Amino acid sequence: MTFRKDINGLRAIAVLAVLLYHFRISGFGGAFIGVDIFFVISGYLMTGIIFSKLAVDKFSLLNFYIHRARRIIPALAVLCVAVWLFGLLYLPTIDYRELLYTIQNAILFVSNIGFANQVSYFDTPSQENWLLHTWSLSVEWQFYLIYPIVLILLRKFLSLRSIKYIILFLAIVSLVLCIVQTWFSPVKAFFLLPFRSWEMLAGGIVFLFPLKLNNNTYAKLIQYLGFVSIALSIVFINTSMPWPGYLAIVPVVGTMLIIWVNQHSFILNNPVSQWLGKISYSIYLWHWPFAVALTINGSINEWQYVVYSFLITLLLAFLSYFFIETRVKINKTKVVQIICYLLIIIFVVALSSITRHLLRDYPKLRANIMSKDFYKIDSISAEKYLSIARYCLVSHDMKQFPECKAGEGEPSLIIMGDSHAAAIYPAIKKVNPKATLLWTHSACLMVEGVHYINNMQPGCVNLFKQKKALLETQYSNVPVLFVNFLTSYISEKNVGNIYFTKPTTSLNDLQQQFRKAYIHSVCEIAKHRPVYVLKPIPVAGTNIPKHMALSLVLHGSTVEVTNPISDYYKNNDFILETIELAKKQCNIQILDTLPYFCADNKTCITTENGYPLYFDNNHISQYASERLAPIFEPIFKHKP
Structure with missing residues (x-):
């Protein structure tokens, strides 16, 4: 497909929205809708890629998977190894075991399923999960696996015109299921593909049912309406509202309108937006661990720490984009490429699995690299x-x-x-x-x-x-x-x-x-x-063992929480x-x-003599x- 600057600029808006929300910037309580923007973009691009090839009978499922794997897997694997190493050195054993489990789910693209069986995305325990953000990558990857197969099967029996209306029907069904499920089980509606696929199919609808506007003024008005829909969602939607549900229609339709009209805009086409759009995937990958660190350390509302984290995120994202996203290419046969990407996944799974078993069978292994203060924290956390x-x-x-x-x-x-x-x-x-x-x-x-x-x-x-x-x-x-x-x-x-x-x-x-x-x-x-x-x-208000462990890393000593x-x-x-x-x-x-x-x-303590009085944020030790x-x-x- 032809590269579109407006879509690249939309990626910048999406990732900036996510950063505003995760770093708790006041006034942007609904900025988590950045993920929904990403979903619509993905649906549009994937539908375009698949349909363009199906129309001329040149679609290759292996090529499709290889291109998705090349973009997503190497950078994600590096992140997983980085947090694996960080956890080995600095996290209490109990939290490290949970992280290892999440690493496996993340690299296998099933972390959304794991999170769906836990607490809400917006609850405190989730906000302290180092790889929570990988849920959306899992949803997209599951969509990438299923969507082309469904379209190939439909193409064997139906015309492309008929398939368009089937996709429209499936999007409506998924939306209805999402609205109903949000009422009965909002956690599952948030994390699981059946209730999120309508957002990606909405992007597909934009490709399949293009708008034909001869009047540039009307096109501009539609684009502005899209911007307003996204802006209103970011400012006025908040975590107390049912989500995704019917409210998600607002940012999704707003994104659809902007992609539909394909208009030049300074907001989307300026050099900063284009640069951020190019590295948006890596920004998304690397920002979240810093947000978690600030949350656990109680520094998430201190602007200087937020600025430092934002700048480090941009640096790591640039390095990830330049050295991993654009450089890691396996110039071999299709089968060999698939095997190589599978080996990357197997390596990360094996690394986390072996570490988990070592921690279980030899619990004192980490004691050799722990300080006395850290050992106190670790014993309580366990x-x-x-x-x-x-x-x-x-x-x-x-x-x-x-x-x-x-x-x-x-x-x-x-x-x-x-x-x-x-x-x-x-x-x-x-x-x-x-x-x-x-x-x-x-x-x-x-x-x-x-x-x-x-x-x-x-x-x-x-x-x-x-x-x-x-x-x-x-x-x-x-x-x-x-x-x-x-x-x-x-x-x-x-x-x-x-x-x-x-x-x-x-x-x-x-x-x-x-x-x-x-x-x-x-x-x-x-x-x-x-x-x-x-x-x-x-x-306590925060996970005390995690907070104390992180304080040792950042300050060299534990910081009291009262x-x-x-x-x-x-x-x-x-x-x-x-x-x-x-x-x-x-x-x-x-x-x-x-x-x-x-x-x-006057004040309530959470630690005593270097020992946490809680093993999480509310259960006493x-x-x-x-x-x-x-x-x-x-x-x-x-x-x-």
Whole structure:
């Protein structure tokens, strides 16, 4: 296809938008739509390449794959090796293991599938994933693999004219699926190809149904309308809105209009836009690790660090473009070229896989290259798999729940809650001379009558029902301790996702339904036994082991992270009020961790003596948990 400067300029707009969003530049909350611009461009170019060759019966599937591999795989492989090395030297082992898994998914172009089974793209854990941005490369590569095969098969039976309308139909179907899926499961709608393919097919529609405008003024007006659509999307769309869904139509159509009219524009055709457009792929590859580093280090809002990161990104992108994208060419037969690119993929997969197995089988290998300070951090970080997973934290799909007993003798305490409940067990262990029953479920709001839309947490609902029934016949007078990360459930993002009596329509609606159900739940159990409720534990706000490790890299020492106690009260005021109301109604006992975390009543600490008090951004470490033991002593002074 003929090189088009306007499309190259659109690439510059797309990658700049992505950078504005990822580096948290104020006023550009919807700049993540840069990826959607890339999707439309890819669809236009791929459709043009394939149809132009199919029309004259000269399309080669192998050639098509080779050209895509040449552009994408070498630069991505270099990035993967670079983050592999960085992680080996500087990341806590637990985070490094997760990175190695992501490296494999990225180079195999399935990272979007992995992310679709995790949390939202916009949530904090995702923003700390070093290769999160590879999700879009995976979506595009999957499209590149499937799209030409579908067109070849259709061409055997249909005319090109008929295929055009089939593509139009498929785009509409994908769009409808996207809108519906965004309502029911926005994470899957965001990451998975079936719900994103309409954006690339939209680019194909531009090629297949060209606009024929004889009036240059009309063409200019259409182009300006496209610019306005993109600009409005960047400024006014934000992460609280359903995405991609119907809102994605705005930037997609805007991009389509600009490509359709093919007009000269200073915005697109100036030398800076052209240069940025040429290296846009490498910019996209290299910018994200710097954004992650700034996020973890707490420097993402400091302009000087953002400027430095932006400049380093441009330098690395230029080097990547000049020495990898344009220089790596394998001048051999088609089969040999395919084999060479497959070998690159195999090398990266083997590198990450072997490293993962070495870390698993020889966990002390990295200790030889760790400083004493780093070893403290690494030991706490590893608790993500140790302190919680071994204490009977059940999963979402279980229907029957075997008794989970920790300690010896008769149970003298029952802990009910989510992963925060499991995390405080080391404290209980220090002060409980007998056994503890742990009835805990990951990401479970332990309240009677809770409903999750689409039955997302059946195990959680079943667990509470079964254990409440058990309490009516067994464990008479054994105290129950409730520990839940309540603020994470009763929040704006869960409006419509969690409800108790009827689907919720507002945060206030969710809060009021929760309050009534929560007080009823704890008071029902308190009728026949002592009930203790732990007030919300302060959250760190950032992954503390990651932050400390990165601080060692950047500053040579760990940098303390503290949070004002006012943030704690602001985030938890409704929950604290609800707990107090429950106490008034049924005389439950309230326990509080604030005297430990926020001893001066002004700021809350996240580290102590060089040890992280959290193993991520909200779960307390075993080190911290053991120091909370005195808080729970009153439970065991209870006399039945």
